[in-house]
Amino acid sequence: MARVLVIIPAYNEAETIVQVIGKLHARVPDYDVVVVDDGSTDATARLVAEQGIAKLLRLPFNVGIGGAMQTGYKYALRRGYDIAIQCDADGQHPVGEITQLADAVDAGKADVIIGSRYVADSDYTPSFTRRVGKSFLSRWINLLVGGGITDTTSGFRAMNRAAIAVVARNYPEDYPEPEVLVILHRAGLKTAEVPVNMLPRQGGASSIRPGRAVYYMVKVTLAACIHLFRPHNGPKQGG
Amino acid sequence: MEEGAAQGFQAIHRLGLLGVSLLLMTLVLELVRRGRLKERYALLWLGAAGGSLLVGLFPAIIVRLADVLHFQYLTVVYTLSFLFLLAIVLAFSVVISLLSERCRVLAQESALLSQRLEELERRHE
Numbered sequence: 252m253a254r255v256l257v258i259i260p261a262y263n264e265a266e267t268i269v270q271v272i273g274k275l276h277a278r279v280p281d282y283d284v285v286v287v288d289d290g291s292t293d294a295t296a297r298l299v300a301e302q303g304i305a306k307l308l309r310l311p312f313n314v315g316i317g318g319a320m321q322t323g324y325k326y327a328l329r330r331g332y333d334i335a336i337q338c339d340a341d342g343q344h345p346v347g348e349i350t351q352l353a354d355a356v357d358a359g360k361a362d363v364i365i366g367s368r369y370v371a372d373s374d375y376t377p378s379f380t381r382r383v384g385k386s387f388l389s390r391w392i393n394l395l396v397g398g399g400i401t402d403t404t405s406g407f408r409a410m411n412r413a414a415i416a417v418v419a420r421n422y423p424e425d426y427p428e429p430e431v432l433v434i435l436h437r438a439g440l441k442t443a444e445v446p447v448n449m450l451p452r453q454g455g456a457s458s459i460r461p462g463r464a465v466y467y468m469v470k471v472t473l474a475a476c477i478h479l480f481r482p483h484n485g486p487k488q489g490g
Numbered sequence: 491m492e493e494g495a496a497q498g499f500q501a502i503h504r505l506g507l508l509g510v511s512l513l514l515m516t517l518v519l520e521l522v523r524r525g526r527l528k529e530r531y532a533l534l535w536l537g538a539a540g541g542s543l544l545v546g547l548f549p550a551i552i553v554r555l556a557d558v559l560h561f562q563y564l565t566v567v568y569t570l571s572f573l574f575l576l577a578i579v580l581a582f583s584v585v586i587s588l589l590s591e592r593c594r595v596l597a598q599e600s601a602l603l604s605q606r607l608e609e610l611e612r613r614h615e
Binding site: 306307308311312318326424 | 600
């Protein structure tokens with residue numbers, strides 16, 4: 252039986268974090284859960300510790316979502332997990348479907364499995380501007396990785412050991428999801444998707460504020476491109 | 491050319507330049523001596539101070555350069571200073587990137603290590 256770790260990065264998610272961990276633990280008690288507290292100023296870390304289900308990694312200050320997520324992957328690598336799944340702390344990711352991701356990785360369908368909000372039977376409708384931005388970004392990323400990914404911004408993902416080793420060493424700092432796909436592609440790893448239903452966010456605010464959307468687009472577009480010209484990192488040695 | 495030098499580079503300019511470069515050099519060396527400035531970054535500044543000292547001593551360098559480029563000599567001075575500042579700011583951006591990268595890695599290590607330590611402590615209780 253594969254050892255599975257669920258990584259939940261959390262920045263001021265006291266409203267929802269305990270509930271998310273609770274649901275996860277009830278659904279998949281075999282999976283280990285690690286919460287990466289990214290310098291929260293609210294009760295997030297205390298609540299997680301009191302609940303006592305998840306392991307808790309506390310960053311001494313806010314390093315941003317990319318650095319927090321990578322901390323989780325480093326943990327997965329060092330503790331020798333077979334599969335790592337990243338999951339949001341705000342309750343948007345459907346915990347019930349998490350086994351689908353892990354099972355697809357376990358079955359060797361690909362090195363990375365994305366829970367996609369767009370393929371077939373999922374009913375997710377983002378706002379108009381989000382749709383335009385995401386559609387452009389999606390085309391760009393697909394161009395770079397050779398196509399086949401409908402949801403490039405989904406943060407609901409599972410990775411096998413080879414992919415964990417790559418992201419533990421190289422992970423973008425902010426708005427990492429699309430860029431990671433390029434990094435993994437450059438490392439020679441395969442990505443596939445399974446459909447999932449996203450839920451409306453249950454609390455907290457999106458990490459992508461409207462004013463930052465332009466920065467997001469420009470940064471990701473250029474950064475993704477630059478990865479093509481970097482010497483690529485295969486999944487061979489540990490991080 | 492001698493005429494150009496006489497017209498363009500007046501004694502007061504030379505004195506000012508010499509004064510400023512000597513001051514800069516002293517300041518940089520003093521900062522290094524007190525350990526407030528690392529040698530590797532001091533080299534950039536010493537180079538700049540040395541360059542302007544050289545120009546103060548031999549203004550013909552600048553005047554000749556201005557002749558060749560068809561610039562006013564002051565334009566040459568400004569251009570050189572601007573290029574130097576550009577280089578040093580770029581060097582700083584590189585250093586800041588390196589430091590923030592190291593800072594992130596250290597924060598991650600700290601989180602991983604303290605979790606591990608807490609786990610070990612719990613096991614020994």
